[in-house]
Amino acid sequence: MTTPSTTATSTTSTTWVDVPPDHLFGIHNLPYGVFSTTSDRSPRVGVRIGDLVLDAGAVAAIGRDAGLVAEGPDLASAWRTRSLNAFLALGRPAWTLARQWLTEILTDEGYRDGVSPHLHALEGVQLHLPIEVADYVDFYASEDHASNVGKIFRPDNAALPPNWKHLPIGYHGRSGTVVVSGTEVVRPTGQRKAPSDPAPVFGPSIRLDIEAELGYVVGGATELGSRVSVDDAADHLFGVVVLDDWSARDIQAWEYVPLGPFLGKSFATTISAWVTPLDALTSARVPLPGQSDPRVLPYLQGDAFGLDVHLEVSLNGTVVSRPEHAGMYWSPAQMLAHLTVNGASIRDGDLFGSGTVSGPDRDTRGSLLELTWNGTDPVTLEDGSTRGFLEDGDTVTMTAWAPGPEGSRIGLGEATGTITAAH
CATH class of the missing domain: 3.90.850.10 (Fumarylacetoacetase-like, C-terminal domain)
Incomplete structure (x- = not known):
């Protein structure tokens, strides 16, 4: 499992996740939110794909903890917080890079085994206020x-x-x-x-x-x-x-x-x-x-x-x-x-x-x-x-x-x- 680097790119618009092609939350969307589960009540950043929620920080941490990342923002840390604010602080280049990487791991079949355990059914999670509103x-x-x-x-x-x-x-x-x-x-x-x-x-x-x-x-x-x-x-x-x-x-x-x-x-x-x-x-x-x-x-x-x-x-x-x-x-x-x-x-x-x-x-x-x-x-x-x-x-x-x-x-x-x- 690789994690975001400045070379992350998307090669396809078809996801290996079971999502109907006309779903409003398909691969072209990938919105961010904050969620928790009954087994882990710590709010953290999630990304919606179809009717599933990806634990973004958990997936990003796999490669980071394995020492596979040589460059790029620490998205794993930013996404393991109770709001999007730490991610927002990283700025536009990191936002664009993160989206490219998320698209890559959800469209490249080679990532399926590593990513699938971190997908949660939407109906089984609790959604929280996504940002700590500053002004x-x-x-x-x-x-x-x-x-x-x-x-x-x-x-x-x-x-x-x-x-x-x-x-x-x-x-x-x-x-x-x-x-x-x-x-x-x-x-x-x-x-x-x-x-x-x-x-x-x-x-x-x-x-x-x-x-x-x-x-x-x-x-x-x-x-x-x-x-x-x-x-x-x-x-x-x-x-x-x-x-x-x-x-x-x-x-x-x-x-x-x-x-x-x-x-x-x-x-x-x-x-x-x-x-x-x-x-x-x-x-x-x-x-x-x-x-x-x-x-x-x-x-x-x-x-x-x-x-x-x-x-x-x-x-x-x-x-x-x-x-x-x-x-x-x-x-x-x-x-x-x-x-x-x-x-x-x-x-x-x-x-x-x-x-x-x-x-x-x-x-x-x-x-x-x-x-x-x-x-x-x-x-x-x-x-x-x-x-x-x-x-x-x-x-x-x-x-x-x-x-x-x-x-x-x-x-x-x-x-x-x-x-x-x-x-």
């Missing part, structure tokens, strides 16, 4: 979403604020409340005040919402005072997760003037357990819809690619929306460039959200706020019940996929959560 920022990158929100709350004014097409608008969230898919979400409590109320009241949110987003995982830490350009952003954008930015609209509406979201957002953010490497999404890159009027400032110009990712939002098993990420106005590369243009440093494990992914039609809107037009036009579920906003016991599941090479599809996992009553 969390959420952006507002969909023109359709921003326009819908403007029409709902500012019907007599322009739908977009005057700065919206000049810079990626964002706010800082709470990294400590980012949770892995499957974690229950407790209904938040706080102040709220309807326009007709004489004074604010305190209690559970009654307008609890979702926001279907992609989240971008960042590595390759930078120093305070430095910047990341649009063209260099790919060196720091490690991968993508599905993200649900849960939102208490009534709490948010009362608190957000003049400083923006706070308690209405910070109670929970759900991400998928699997981080899809940006390298797996090469075939999904698409041009941005267009930023010619107005033309963005020079620091936001460059390799500002979009991603053709198809999301699906289900509420209690009923598909209520299919947002399309390809229509997003701002690129993740531009978001990262703007995030650092003032000299703000990035840390391994940083996470930023795209903002709600929405489209021009009702069935492509990524939040209940838009789908129900602020509760005035509820959605109907398969059991005949209706929803303006979320009720206790409701389960929301978001999934996503993107086109891959050779006609394949790349699955981005799922972000799911069930609402429980306020404490």
Whole structure:
């Protein structure tokens, strides 16, 4: 068994692992996560192939411990930790090398005997939060979403604020409340005040919402005072997760003037357990819809690619929306460039959200706020019940996929959560 070196290459796109060719987690995907088993409860890095999870650190350690590696990063040590952060710190060359090596050992029949004992059935493992979130920022990158929100709350004014097409608008969230898919979400409590109320009241949110987003995982830490350009952003954008930015609209509406979201957002953010490497999404890159009027400032110009990712939002098993990420106005590369243009440093494990992914039609809107037009036009579920906003016991599941090479599809996992009553 060899382990990663600077000469690792892939020679085929067919895996010896028993995976159907149309599986969303085939050889072209290979997302990273953190898992444990009943026999070994220590969380460590795993790589998904089909419905199996490869104990990546255990396999990498075989060759390292045998002294067969003369050069290359120590992936075995990085992968035998409880998060992806140590791996993220190794940077883009190591990420690319690791992917080449993983592809090699899962496609070359000669590795089968050494690798097979370290493959675990997905149904038998526990998945954990894949990163220790350093900082969390959420952006507002969909023109359709921003326009819908403007029409709902500012019907007599322009739908977009005057700065919206000049810079990626964002706010800082709470990294400590980012949770892995499957974690229950407790209904938040706080102040709220309807326009007709004489004074604010305190209690559970009654307008609890979702926001279907992609989240971008960042590595390759930078120093305070430095910047990341649009063209260099790919060196720091490690991968993508599905993200649900849960939102208490009534709490948010009362608190957000003049400083923006706070308690209405910070109670929970759900991400998928699997981080899809940006390298797996090469075939999904698409041009941005267009930023010619107005033309963005020079620091936001460059390799500002979009991603053709198809999301699906289900509420209690009923598909209520299919947002399309390809229509997003701002690129993740531009978001990262703007995030650092003032000299703000990035840390391994940083996470930023795209903002709600929405489209021009009702069935492509990524939040209940838009789908129900602020509760005035509820959605109907398969059991005949209706929803303006979320009720206790409701389960929301978001999934996503993107086109891959050779006609394949790349699955981005799922972000799911069930609402429980306020404490």
